[in-house]
Amino acid sequence: MAADLDLDALLSDEGKHVIACCGSGGVGKTTTAAALALRAAERHGRRTVVLTIDPAHRLAQSLGMKALDNTPRPVEGLEGGSLDAMMLDMKRTFDDVVASHTSPDRAAEIFANPFYQAVSSTFSGTQEYMAMEKLGQLRASERWDLIVLDTPPSRSALDFLDAPARLARFLDGRVIRLLSASTPGSRRSMLSLMGASAAVFTRVFNKILGGHLLTDVAEFTASLEDTFGGFRKRAEATFRVLQDDQTSFLVVATPEPAAINEAVYFSRRLTEERMPLDGMIMNRLTPVGASLSAERALGAAATLEEDDPRDPVAAVLRAHADTAQRRAAEQRVADRYSAACPDIPQVRLATLGSEVVDLAGLRRFGAAAAGS
Amino acid sequence: MSATAPPLPRLHVVTGKGGTGKTTVAASLALALAGPGRRVLLVEVEGRQGIAPLFDAAPLPYAERHLAAGLDGGEVFGQAVDADEALLDYLTMFYKLGSAGRALRKFGAIDFATTIAPGLRDILLTGKLKEAVSRTESGRMVYDAVVLDAPPTGRIVKFLNVTVESGRLAKTGPIGRHSRSVSRLLHSSLTAVHLVTTPAAMPVQETVDAHRELLAADLPVGHVVLNKTAGAEAVDITAERLREGLRRTGLPSDEALVTALLDEYGTRRAETEAIDSYRARLGTLGRPISELAILPEGVDLSGLYRLARDLRGGLGAPGGAAEGDDPGGDDRGR
Numbered sequence: 114m115a116a117d118l119d120l121d122a123l124l125s126d127e128g129k130h131v132i133a134c135c136g137s138g139g140v141g142k143t144t145t146a147a148a149l150a151l152r153a154a155e156r157h158g159r160r161t162v163v164l165t166i167d168p169a170h171r172l173a174q175s176l177g178m179k180a181l182d183n184t185p186r187p188v189e190g191l192e193g194g195s196l197d198a199m200m201l202d203m204k205r206t207f208d209d210v211v212a213s214h215t216s217p218d219r220a221a222e223i224f225a226n227p228f229y230q231a232v233s234s235t236f237s238g239t240q241e242y243m244a245m246e247k248l249g250q251l252r253a254s255e256r257w258d259l260i261v262l263d264t265p266p267s268r269s270a271l272d273f274l275d276a277p278a279r280l281a282r283f284l285d286g287r288v289i290r291l292l293s294a295s296t297p298g299s300r301r302s303m304l305s306l307m308g309a310s311a312a313v314f315t316r317v318f319n320k321i322l323g324g325h326l327l328t329d330v331a332e333f334t335a336s337l338e339d340t341f342g343g344f345r346k347r348a349e350a351t352f353r354v355l356q357d358d359q360t361s362f363l364v365v366a367t368p369e370p371a372a373i374n375e376a377v378y379f380s381r382r383l384t385e386e387r388m389p390l391d392g393m394i395m396n397r398l399t400p401v402g403a404s405l406s407a408e409r410a411l412g413a414a415a416t417l418e419e420d421d422p423r424d425p426v427a428a429v430l431r432a433h434a435d436t437a438q439r440r441a442a443e444q445r446v447a448d449r450y451s452a453a454c455p456d457i458p459q460v461r462l463a464t465l466g467s468e469v470v471d472l473a474g475l476r477r478f479g480a481a482a483a484g485s
Numbered sequence: 486m487s488a489t490a491p492p493l494p495r496l497h498v499v500t501g502k503g504g505t506g507k508t509t510v511a512a513s514l515a516l517a518l519a520g521p522g523r524r525v526l527l528v529e530v531e532g533r534q535g536i537a538p539l540f541d542a543a544p545l546p547y548a549e550r551h552l553a554a555g556l557d558g559g560e561v562f563g564q565a566v567d568a569d570e571a572l573l574d575y576l577t578m579f580y581k582l583g584s585a586g587r588a589l590r591k592f593g594a595i596d597f598a599t600t601i602a603p604g605l606r607d608i609l610l611t612g613k614l615k616e617a618v619s620r621t622e623s624g625r626m627v628y629d630a631v632v633l634d635a636p637p638t639g640r641i642v643k644f645l646n647v648t649v650e651s652g653r654l655a656k657t658g659p660i661g662r663h664s665r666s667v668s669r670l671l672h673s674s675l676t677a678v679h680l681v682t683t684p685a686a687m688p689v690q691e692t693v694d695a696h697r698e699l700l701a702a703d704l705p706v707g708h709v710v711l712n713k714t715a716g717a718e719a720v721d722i723t724a725e726r727l728r729e730g731l732r733r734t735g736l737p738s739d740e741a742l743v744t745a746l747l748d749e750y751g752t753r754r755a756e757t758e759a760i761d762s763y764r765a766r767l768g769t770l771g772r773p774i775s776e777l778a779i780l781p782e783g784v785d786l787s788g789l790y791r792l793a794r795d796l797r798g799g800l801g802a803p804g805g806a807a808e809g810d811d812p813g814g815d816d817r818g819r
Contacts, residue, residue: 137503138502138503138504138637138639139502139503139504139505139637140503140504367504369504370538370783371508371533371535371538372504374538375533400749400752401749402745402746402748402749403742403745403746403748403749404742404745405736405737405742405746409736410736412734413730413731413734413735413736416734417730417733417734423720424730425720425721425722425726425730426722426726426727426729426730426731427730428717428718428720428722428750429717429720429722429727429746429747429750430730430746431717431718432717432718432749432750432753433746433749433750435715435717435753435781436749436753438781438782439715439779439781442781442782442783443783445783446783468685468686468687470686
């Protein structure tokens with residue numbers, strides 16, 4: 114089994130400014146991020162902000178806030194320290210980026226473009242890109258010692274790393290250049306070297322997508338290119354921030370095969386990309402208190418039931434056997450991660466008695482995670 | 486078709502909060518629906534390859550492949566739909582592209598189109614589903630039912646409703662036309678969106694939210710599946726009684742063990758009571774509820790069949806009693 118993850122050491126490390134909690138959907142990333150942020154603020158006196166992206170407003174519930182908007186708001190009811198929380202508003206972040214980089218007239222033009230409206234609110238990858246953008250803004254403000262980041266509920270944890278680059282590549286790529294070059298209404302020349310093949314391309318896609326869409330896309334990207342000086346550069350800059358050792362990645366998983374596989378892929382990928390992966394948090398193991406094997410408990414229950422099929426002691430023993438079997442099956446699944454990533458420190462957390470829905474719950478969660 | 490009995494759903498969309506076990510439920514449902522002589526297609530669209538490991542099978546290809554025998558003699562086929570491949574399919578279908586399609590792909594155009602065009606990816610994926618649902622061969626439906634392991638509740642409405650949006654954006658062209666026909670299927674009673682939840686506060690809340698959003702988008706909701714239920718029989722037990730019983734069966738009966746066992750039992754009883762309250766909350770949605778008990782040893786292939794048997798009475802036969810009297814109602818093409 115891998116070494117134990119020392120979360121208190123990580124949270125109090127003044128060299129760390131960003132902690133990103135990653136993992137597939139439903140493993141408790143948001144709760145983990147909020148609990149770590151709370152502990153960093155209360156226990157380690159770090160000025161902390163937690164950035165969450167989940168649209169289900171779960172962190173808002175956990176932090177007892179009615180609405181998390183696109184600006185960090187102080188969390189009330191702390192036992193010392195300073196903690197702000199915010200929820201990413203993808204569309205508003207995108208609008209802000211556009212507004213701050215162009216003239217009001219041009220911005221209005223972009224906002225009115227139907228394609229921009231679609232991209233800024235629905236495009237898969239926009240959310241991830243905007244999370245990076247927001248992270249960059251928070252860091253630049255230097256208001257906080259530590260930013261704890263909850264990553265978007267992607268279909269795959271890898272999307273968080275890939276999507277921004279993908280979006281940048283498309284808004285900056287050669288296909289879009291061709292489009293801009295071959296769509297009527299654009300300021301680009303139709304006589305470019307690629308003109309002929311681009312015309313064929315455009316014809317096919319006009320047929321598939323319908324003409325309006327391509328024109329909208331071309332106009333949109335033309336306006337962006339003028340004002341942004343390249344999406345790709347911005348995405349790359351944020352990506353580099355994630356690579357330096359001021360950042361710490363934590364992989365979150367539950368002991369289920371799909372979540373573990375995802376965690377393993379993600380960990381390998383982080384290692385390949387030289388991203389600082391500092392640990393794995395295994396959430397939601399079934400808590401077992403009694404040290405009695407499931408087999409012995411079942412055997413004894415069967416003996417008792419021979420005399421009295423409704424023996425209450427047998428019911429208690431069967432409940433324990435069931436619990437112990439569940440835990441054993443979970444451990445086997447969890448061990449797959451240890452086998453695949455033996456160098457990554459881990460912490461395994463049993464499910465707390467009640468669900469984490471308030472600051473007290475987050476505090477208990479944080480204490481359990483830190484092993485105290 | 487009589488006015489009183491709407492057609493049975495043929496497209497089963499299984500969604501739920503991440504981690505609630507929607508892939509497992511989708512797979513069990515496919516097995517349950519594959520009764521004697523029936524063929525069911527189980528589809529995933531998120532590139533996660535979550536289905537294959539459940540069946541101890543190699544990763545699913547884009548082409549439909551036989552996956553398992555259903556309950557009582559039917560057949561389950563599996564497929565992992567990929568948007569890029571689906572786009573090439575459409576190009577070939579509508580434009581007889583052939584090798585030009587490969588050239589487009591090399592050029593990055595396929596990747597471009599599926600990524601940049603808003604929702605095109607989802608349009609293609611839902612389009613493939615519609616094709617599978619309505620495909621006929623020698624005058625009969627190829628699949629009696631199609632089960633989709635769908636995106637999670639947070640994105641399900643956007644996913645299913647993308648064709649409404651695209652019908653608006655792509656006013657002309659095959660995508661526009663196609664969008665509108667897919668949209669008709671997804672909003673009809675041939676489709677049922679099933680919501681999977683576990684007995685915990687947040688998944689139940691998301692289920693209630695998703696139910697409301699689905700109704701608002703006029704999408705047909707099917708069953709609620711309360712998954713991974715656990716609990717313990719209610720008995721009266723005291724420390725003395727427990728200690729005595731442990732002693733009688735030759736088990737250790739020290740104070741620590743007695744306390745720990747009582748604690749665990751208390752937790753399990755609390756779980757049982759919590760399930761009652763979640764069941765009541767979900768009951769207010771007015772949808773049939775199917776329950777699946779947690780399998781202590783984890784879900785393997787035989788566990789999947791066990792879950793399928795549990796589903797068969799309810800979700801596996803979505804028409805309930807109506808199933809028996811008019812099985813032909815959904816394949817008029819025969």
